[in-house]
Amino acid sequence: MANLATSKAGSDRNRTFLMILIPVLVLFVAFNTIPLLTGFFYSFTNSKGYGPFEIIGLQNYIDLFQDARVGNSYLFTFKLAVVSTILVNVLSLILAIGLSSKIKFKSALRGLYFVPRILGALVVGYVFTYFFTYIVPAVTGTDSILASADWAWIGIVVVLVWQACAQTTIIYITGLSSVPEDVYEAGSLDGATGWNKFRYLTFPLIMPSITTNMVLVMKDMLMVFDQIVAMTGGGPANSTESISYLIYENGLNNSQFGFQCANAVLFFILIAVVSIAQTKFLNSKEEQL
């Protein structure tokens, strides 16, 4: 009797779990897996996004590698992502060390440096566009960097770094606070000070934070979109067209639906490879500790 009751309760429990799992899976498949597969399918077609289309095999993928505009968008996006990721991490680490030392107004300062994280990237982009278009030229007497095909990307880096430092700094502060006090005490007995203390004590111990931040920032930067919309619209002369922006612009507005689906598939593979590679790197670093 007792056994029967338990197994009945067990099957009731299993039924409940299945009744939760199935609708959630259906929802996920409907709005994530199916569009993903649809996109994959369209990447083999010459669809304009409307009207009839034909299956053209790998033609889009072949064209991708010969399309100068696509090539430029990858170069630009990677340049932007690598430079911003390094700058964000260096600046945030310095800021975090400062904000973790014995300072006055500690919580107020930490609170202030976090403000950029809560603001929308679009509006921040608009504010900085004004800054680069009117304030900087008035001081330096030069033209706006956003109007220059060679320098516009620097303006975007500034905005990306300004916003991304907020969260990155907070993660570094958390990482630094987890370094046990006695490590430093033991280190100072051994005469470790300043740079040596950082290089040989702090740095290895905050390695997990460093790699977390590298992965998070790099992934965000590779997907940059809002700042491009707000600041340059991909210009001048397509010099600041990020991959996401190009897919949006040409895939949805300029009838390259099939072709940009192929671009998006390539982009997806790239994001996955970069993220997985970085996560692997993260795990191997953590094991060493």
Added chain:
Amino acid sequence: MANNTVPTKVKERVNWPITILLMIGTLTVLFPLYMAVVIAFKDPSEMTNDIAGILSLPATWSLDNFIEAIQVTDFFHSFLNSLIITVVAVVVSILIHSLAAYAIGRNMDKKKLFKGSYYFIVAGMYVPFAILMMPLVKQTAMMHLDNMVGVMILYVVFYMPMNMMLYTGYLRNIPTALEEAARVDGASTWTTYWKVIFPLMKPMHATVAVITGLAVWNDVMTPLVIMGGSGVNTLPLAQMNFQTAFATNYNLAFASYLLAMLPMIIFYIVAQKQIIGGVTNGAVK
């Protein structure tokens, strides 16, 4: 080591050079905001082409630009839409994602179906919106979901991978003994979840609310491609439309930017600790 008092004393002294450097550094954060405030309050006639004309304090602190910006951008409608989308997306995410994570987390060690589902959903984190965007435009239009409802559904799906990972991670620390006790008392699995487990996950609900809420509130791309041009705007969409139509009146534009930033700034002032805590938890876990 406890009687070694010398380093302790050194540590107690306030490091003024670093404090001052950090205070100067906050100018990088405050300057763009200062610029936005002074320009937003100025009359266009006060704007000369030199720095002083742009950055000096306004002659009178007039709210005219704000009143006009509210009308031109239809601020209250966009604000309300953003608020509805964010609140619904956050509440539904908390309810559904935590429940799904419970079903998956409690079974993934024993059952392949649940384990597979976990990795299937979490792998969604590597899928950039750019690849889903184009098919979703067609799909939502076909399903008559090219509106706020569609956008809310998409958010619940997009943040599922991340939240699933956070919730299942948190569930590992909640002992099953509690549920078993409730079961012995005759409570069903469903009741046990809502009465026992759901309240225990409160810290993770806060984290999920902060991360999902910030991302949804500030998101541009999803509403832009799904319901752009429909006349229904979120706050960022309204800014975008305004920018294309009236970009030359900078005083009006900055008043509008400030209005768009204001709700989040107020929210941050009220709930700073929770927001910073949520963002940190979500990133580190």
